[in-house]
Amino acid sequence: MGPVRGNIGHIQLFLRDYPVVWLSLGLGLLVVPVRPEILSPLNLETLALAIALLLVLSLGQSFVLITAGIDLSLPAIMSLASVVGASYLAGNSDLTGTPLSILTAIVAMLLVGLAIGFLHGFSVAYLRMPAFLVTLASLMWVGGIAVWYTESVRIPVPEGFIQVWYGRLLGIPVPLWTVAILAVLAHFILSNTVMGRRLYAVGHGLQTALVSGVPIGRTIVFAYMTSGLCASIAAVFYTARLHTGSPELVENEVLLDCIGAAVIGGTSLFGGKGKVIGILMGVVFIALVGNCLNMLGLRYWHVIMIKGGVILLAAVLDAFQRRWSGAE
Amino acid sequence: MLRNWHLPFVVVLGFGLLSGCSEPSEQLRIGVAFETLQTEYWVASVEAIEAELRRRNIEMIEAVADNDANRQLDQIHILIARGVDGIIVSPKDSMTVIPMIKAANRANIPIVIYNRPPADNDGQSVTVVADNYEIAKATVEYMAERAVETGRKYKAMILIGDLGDINAIARRDGFDDAIRPFSDIIEVVARVPTEWSQDKALSGVTSALQVNPDINFVFASTDFLFPPLISALRTAGKYKKIGEEGHVLLGGFDGDPLAYSMLVERYLDADGVQDVYFDCAASVDAVVRMHQNQIVESIIRDPGFVIHQGNLEEKAGQMWGAQIARSND
Numbered sequence: 001m002g003p004v005r006g007n008i009g010h011i012q013l014f015l016r017d018y019p020v021v022w023l024s025l026g027l028g029l030l031v032v033p034v035r036p037e038i039l040s041p042l043n044l045e046t047l048a049l050a051i052a053l054l055l056v057l058s059l060g061q062s063f064v065l066i067t068a069g070i071d072l073s074l075p076a077i078m079s080l081a082s083v084v085g086a087s088y089l090a091g092n093s094d095l096t097g098t099p100l101s102i103l104t105a106i107v108a109m110l111l112v113g114l115a116i117g118f119l120h121g122f123s124v125a126y127l128r129m130p131a132f133l134v135t136l137a138s139l140m141w142v143g144g145i146a147v148w149y150t151e152s153v154r155i156p157v158p159e160g161f162i163q164v165w166y167g168r169l170l171g172i173p174v175p176l177w178t179v180a181i182l183a184v185l186a187h188f189i190l191s192n193t194v195m196g197r198r199l200y201a202v203g204h205g206l207q208t209a210l211v212s213g214v215p216i217g218r219t220i221v222f223a224y225m226t227s228g229l230c231a232s233i234a235a236v237f238y239t240a241r242l243h244t245g246s247p248e249l250v251e252n253e254v255l256l257d258c259i260g261a262a263v264i265g266g267t268s269l270f271g272g273k274g275k276v277i278g279i280l281m282g283v284v285f286i287a288l289v290g291n292c293l294n295m296l297g298l299r300y301w302h303v304i305m306i307k308g309g310v311i312l313l314a315a316v317l318d319a320f321q322r323r324w325s326g327a328e
Numbered sequence: 329m330l331r332n333w334h335l336p337f338v339v340v341l342g343f344g345l346l347s348g349c350s351e352p353s354e355q356l357r358i359g360v361a362f363e364t365l366q367t368e369y370w371v372a373s374v375e376a377i378e379a380e381l382r383r384r385n386i387e388m389i390e391a392v393a394d395n396d397a398n399r400q401l402d403q404i405h406i407l408i409a410r411g412v413d414g415i416i417v418s419p420k421d422s423m424t425v426i427p428m429i430k431a432a433n434r435a436n437i438p439i440v441i442y443n444r445p446p447a448d449n450d451g452q453s454v455t456v457v458a459d460n461y462e463i464a465k466a467t468v469e470y471m472a473e474r475a476v477e478t479g480r481k482y483k484a485m486i487l488i489g490d491l492g493d494i495n496a497i498a499r500r501d502g503f504d505d506a507i508r509p510f511s512d513i514i515e516v517v518a519r520v521p522t523e524w525s526q527d528k529a530l531s532g533v534t535s536a537l538q539v540n541p542d543i544n545f546v547f548a549s550t551d552f553l554f555p556p557l558i559s560a561l562r563t564a565g566k567y568k569k570i571g572e573e574g575h576v577l578l579g580g581f582d583g584d585p586l587a588y589s590m591l592v593e594r595y596l597d598a599d600g601v602q603d604v605y606f607d608c609a610a611s612v613d614a615v616v617r618m619h620q621n622q623i624v625e626s627i628i629r630d631p632g633f634v635i636h637q638g639n640l641e642e643k644a645g646q647m648w649g650a651q652i653a654r655s656n657d
Binding site for chain 1: 365389390391392393394395396397398399401402403405406408409410411421422423424426427435447490491492521523
């Protein structure tokens with residue numbers, strides 16, 4: 001009985017810590033009788049892939065949020081990485097279309113994210129610039145470079161690259177494997193490494209972290225580079241999925257989704273708090289809301305009103321919870 | 329976080345959701361996925377498709393992606409999961425629609441591409457599209473002929489759309505080819521990239537008018553860009569009626585209500601018109617015939633027409649923007 005009781009206890013704790021699970025279950029239970037097609041294999045796969053895409057971005061964003069920062073540049077990083085990778089693949093190199101060229105394109109895309117992330121981290125940590133300002137500016141200038149570089153023309157990518165999204169391993173889409181590995185890695189870094197503890201320490205307070213000997217600059221740079229890297233990985237998936245390198249790969253609303261998912265999942269906008277499992281729950285909820293509302297045939301503005309309302313509510317509760325815990 | 333409030337919230341959310349639903353029915357169901365409803369052209373298109381579907385007793389399931397191609401692909405998958413009998417999609421561009429066509433083909437669901445033709449691909453689809461090149465060319469030719477009549481020299485500006493959109497390229501090419509024979513009197517001095525954005529158009533046109541204050545011939549690749557264009561022309565003191573000193577020869581493309589008003593008020597010289605009612609009826613007809621396994625030609629072209637001061641009375645009845653403007657009066 002002991003282990004069973006222990007497991008039940010864990011589940012109870014989990015449900016208490018992440019009530020968003022109840023929300024997701026409740027939402028699913030409400031929609032299934034009306035739209036049983038939501039449980040169709042095709043829709044479940046669509047939902048799982050939407051979760052994977054959003055989870056990549058939310059994981060990266062969470063690393064920054066945990067340090068009490070924010071990264072508003074993700075759509076621009078994704079666009080620039082997308083056109084860099086696609087234009088490389090479209091070049092006249094003898095390697096075009098080969099696995100090596102695809103691998104090289106992916107590496108180039110990842111380097112774009114890492115480089116921009118480094119710039120952000122450096123600006124925030126060493127130049128003491130506000131994260132909001134630095135990354136908002138990048139949203140413009142990096143996005144501008146993507147448009148200038150392509151003159152707004154979309155660039156088709158070869159079939160081999162498209163398989164990065166559409167390929168399957170053991171019957172499961174490749175992106176799901178990739179994102180699962182990323183999530184486990186992120187969990188490991190946050191829970192089991194010195195860098196993870198430093199990220200939380202920086203988020204709790206710079207002075208305390210400094211006194212504790214945390215290398216604040218390097219930690220912040222690491223967080224922003226991780227965010228840039230995750231944006232680039234998302235760009236690889238989006239580009240393959242849409243068969244196209246595009247300077248307007250995603251709309252800026254994706255920021256609301258990934259920040260909202262992190263906050264709903266318990267990551268604090270004030271830093272120092274956030275776990276991968278919570279982020280996953282938040283992502284599942286946000287993706288499920290979008291999927292259910294589309295399934296119900298609601299108009300787009302209904303979808304964004306409800307999603308925006310839920311995220312706002314989560315942010316308000318986060319603020320209240322901080323105030324209450326401070327009072328205690 | 330999110331403690332103690334989730335149950336009432338679920339109830340409220342659920343009530344809201346369920347109130348927006350309807351029971352499945354036996355009638356045909358067509359998914360209509362639009363990239364945007366940002367302009368009156370797209371709104372008029374959706375309404376015309378809805379009216380045509382209603383006339384045929386077909387249920388419409390609408391999805392709007394708000395300029396996000398990835399979201400639109402999700403919506404196509406969801407429409408397929410809902411088991412629609414056909415899809416009409418107005419995509420963001422010619423490339424990102426290809427995976428949508430392939431997804432519909434895999435599900436054996438007929439798909440019609442509205443207004444923006446796809447790039448070359450091996451999927452099966454039908455495209456309904458206005459002849460953007462010819463309509464733009466005819467519009468600009470009309471403007472150029474008016475310029476010749478004045479015996480003056482002209483400095484021209486074009487507001488170019490999103491070059492990821494094949495229609496924007498066709499309109500730009502139509503402009504260039506129409507201007508070329510008149511290069512002795514018309515010099516193109518400004519090409520303003522707008523990406524179909526009013527903000528970008530306003531800043532681009534304002535800058536162009538500062539650099540070239542003698543611009544007196546302007547073609548906008550969409551009527552949607554008239555508000556910022558008018559604003560910039562007014563600021564520069566160049567928004568004058570036909571016949572007034574300093575009138576800028578002005579042309580547009582779409583046939584929206586504002587263009588009609590500008591024609592009536594004699595600010596606008598000519599406008600290329602897409603026949604929304606033809607395009608929408610043709611799209612619905614094509615998707616229904618494909619559902620019935622009939623053969624449908626892969627491209628259905630709307631020849632469109634040019635409306636100008638000389639044929640305003642005659643053509644206004646065919647101009648979708650005129651009908652909306654008149655119904656609003």
